[in-house]
Amino acid sequence: MIKLSDISRTFQVGDEPVHALVDINEEIRQGEHVAIMGPSGSGKSTLLNILGCLDKPSTGSYYLDDREVAELDEAALTMVRRHQIGFVFQFFHLVHRLSAAENVELPMIFAGQPRAERRGRVAKALDAVGLSHRADHLPDQLSGGERQRVALARATVMEPEILLTDEPTGNLDSASGRVVLDLLDRMNDEGLTLIVVTHDPKVAHRADRILVLVDGRIERRVAGDQISEILAMLADEDET
């Protein structure tokens, strides 16, 4: 359960303060599938970073399961990222010198899980994304879609409550993109809270709800299947 109240995030760029997020108020229930849309520079990524505890709001409160994140110290934030949150990035962020299986194993190594247990969970996570046969391949030997599926396995191997994804299909062709989206949907069906930042209406329309960010504010909230209502608006914004 995520609750954002009056969240603002201001960056100092030179002498100019830049308001990346302004007065964000939002609740996201456990198991919900939310898409965040908006033109470039509208604050989508900043919002995702705050949700993922990689960044902190300048003002306002972020409650994660009724815990105020601002009050957590560095060690506690590390634990939140380790156990409650998974990340999937547009550029995969696989460690290129490690095999697919070793990439998936990474969070468990640093979490101190015993080796025998890790092996089983890696196999399970790779199986869930259909890549058991690619376990020993290095990222360079995998296709884009396969790389993103490895990243997905890595993000979910610690069984987080929330999966944050930033343009998960931005670098994929439509066929492998669809495979990744289907996997995301299935994990969401199993109870994982899914928050997707995207430009792509085909990605966004799968969500329960769509938040449209413009200049750091939530401008519109629509249901996923009513995406047509906002397409014209997004097109306008992109032109200006």
Next chain:
Amino acid sequence: MTLADLLRFSLKGLTGHGLRTALSLLGVVIGVAAVLILTALGEGARRYVIDQFASLGTNLLIVVPGKTETTGTVGAGGVPNDLTLQDAEALVRGIPEIERVAPLTMGTEQVAFGERRRQVAILGTTYDYMLARQIEVARGSFLPDEEMHRGSPVAVVGPKLAREVFSGEDPVGQIIRVGGWRMRVVGVLAWQGVKMGVDFDDLAMVPVSTAMQIFNRTSLFRILIQSSSHADIDILRDKSRRLLTERHGEEDITVISQDALLTTFSGILGALTLALGAIAAISLTVAGIGIMNVMLVSVSERTREVGLLKALGVGRRQILSVFLTEAALLSTFGGLIGLVMGWLAVGALVRIYPAFPAAAPNWAVAAALAVSIAVGVTFGLLPARRASRLDPVVALAGR
């Protein structure tokens, strides 16, 4: 995170950049090998000198004319009295703890056999000299065991001199001319090389009185005293000095104990070894800076990876320990390889120059390894801290 996991992960970080890792390893390898080789040379020099002293015989005192210490007493100086054969005889008579006394005089003279001539060192001494200095005779006998003041016209020649002058003939029993004096060759020395600056292969030895006649001298160059093995060398030195001072009416001689000389030389050369090691250690510091450089490059190249690790819930301390472990692994492996290389180099040196007993002292081996590891960790700290403090958002963006 277990230590085994940490080591495995850090090791993969290093092997991911083979060439870069190898080059910074090389710096440590050279540093450690340099410490080993230089201290081995220093230690070799020390042992060489000790061996040289040991080859001169043991329990020896050396009496030289003149006082090497200044007393500051006005008018007490003046020209020292000569050391004489009578002094040597008085030592034998006066001090029962003395095992043997060998008077010594030296000069250069022409040795001729037929038409062949050679200018060589002439050593005038006695039969006891052979025993004190542990000199071996290859053919014939040494100088006759006779009274010091009896100068028989006999000579013992070094093997090189024998080869050059006699050209194949057996020297023993032949008559040679030393200066204007005719001598009968009674023996040939065994090959033994240069000892303390005297080439024992290329000289002639004659009885001390004979040598003093040849050189027309009444004074001795040195007197060698060998104590009976159980006698205290320091007491014997004091007794000898007192006896000669009494005879001369003033203290105008110096009695050197070979042990004291040895201790001094050993100390000086030990300090030299230490200094060589310290100089080599500078190259280890340079290697440490190399490690820091490599780690800094590694951190900036792996900024995205650090960002990812942070997003995956890897703590600051863990990231710090990953990079610190990489630096420590670099320096430890470098140190170990350096030890092996150093050992091989010293081994090769000993094989090429067997006479020079080069060997790295244990303290140098331990210090080289310890310093290399310490250097790696110290210089790895800055890059590791930088990595652990990266802002995850900035790091993920790869900026």
